[in-house]
Amino acid sequence: MASGSSTRGEKVYQRIKADLVGGTFQPGSKLPSAMLTERYGASASVIREGLSRLVEQGLVRSEPQQGYRVAPISIADLEDLVTARCVIEIQALKLSIEHGDLAWESSLVAVHHALERTPLDLADYASSRNEPWTVVHRKFHEVLLEGCPSKRLISVAIALRDSGELYRRWSQPADEGDIRPVAEEHRLITQAALDRDVTSACQLLEEHIRLTARSITARARAEGFMDLSAAVHDHEPAAAR
Known part of the structure; x- marks a missing residue:
């Protein structure tokens, strides 16, 4: 079960990353959990795990009390x-x-x-x-x-x-x-x-x-x-x- 969950989480992470890099989401825009869970057909915890990894890579920003947003560009x-x-x-x-x-x-x-x-x-x-x-x-x-x-x-x-x-x-x-x-x-x-x-x-x-x-x-x-x-x-x- 743990292996299956890991594989599922990796697939969701890769899909979010591909959409970010591919320009699906506008730089600086919010990434609401409800929208992402529906889009990727995954649980909120799986989405959060993926977003956390993307924060580490600089593609997403985490804001206290406000959630996640696409990294702005300047x-x-x-x-x-x-x-x-x-x-x-x-x-x-x-x-x-x-x-x-x-x-x-x-x-x-x-x-x-x-x-x-x-x-x-x-x-x-x-x-x-x-x-x-x-x-x-x-x-x-x-x-x-x-x-x-x-x-x-x-x-x-x-x-x-x-x-x-x-x-x-x-x-x-x-x-x-x-x-x-x-x-x-x-x-x-x-x-x-x-x-x-x-x-x-x-x-x-x-x-x-x-x-x-x-x-x-x-x-x-x-x-x-x-x-x-x-x-x-x-x-x-x-x-x-």
């Missing part, structure tokens, strides 16, 4: 997040390249091939039409780090990347002049990793992370939003309305 937090990612994720990549074996290389080649073959609408980066690409993109960045022998480091890196996904999901569509050669960025990172060029791979990944943050920050400042949560209402996904 320029200040984005800048802090990028700093943390560039420390943790780059170190994980360094160790991954140093320790990754032939199986890791093969997995990286395969997932990069899939990423290149999956369509991406760069003019509407956060569109639901890009969901298949988003899934493969996440897997690509996970595989990059799989050669790292520190599972704790990988876990922290993935949690930080999930927080970054909240910003990508709620960012405005890019103007034509803002469109980046994302496919080329991924190709260069992959090649440097396969060549075991630690310096180049880490520099390329850091620039890849920082470019996304700069794009979001520049647009938010241009539109007068320092608290990015105030900017999401005009392009809220249909599932969250």
Whole structure:
């Protein structure tokens, strides 16, 4: 029974997390227990357990006497997040390249091939039409780090990347002049990793992370939003309305 409850709790946790990262719930919005128990068909205790785990990952906030809400997004937090990612994720990549074996290389080649073959609408980066690409993109960045022998480091890196996904999901569509050669960025990172060029791979990944943050920050400042949560209402996904 305990094993079954654990499995059920894990499934609910993963569903809530997927919805958060996928942009179903608006940043800063409340997460009422009644709504969540109905949506996920789970008990209040299972929901609380899942939310507690998401609080630890920074995707949800717990407020005394008020319950839970989706983590708000802001320029200040984005800048802090990028700093943390560039420390943790780059170190994980360094160790991954140093320790990754032939199986890791093969997995990286395969997932990069899939990423290149999956369509991406760069003019509407956060569109639901890009969901298949988003899934493969996440897997690509996970595989990059799989050669790292520190599972704790990988876990922290993935949690930080999930927080970054909240910003990508709620960012405005890019103007034509803002469109980046994302496919080329991924190709260069992959090649440097396969060549075991630690310096180049880490520099390329850091620039890849920082470019996304700069794009979001520049647009938010241009539109007068320092608290990015105030900017999401005009392009809220249909599932969250």
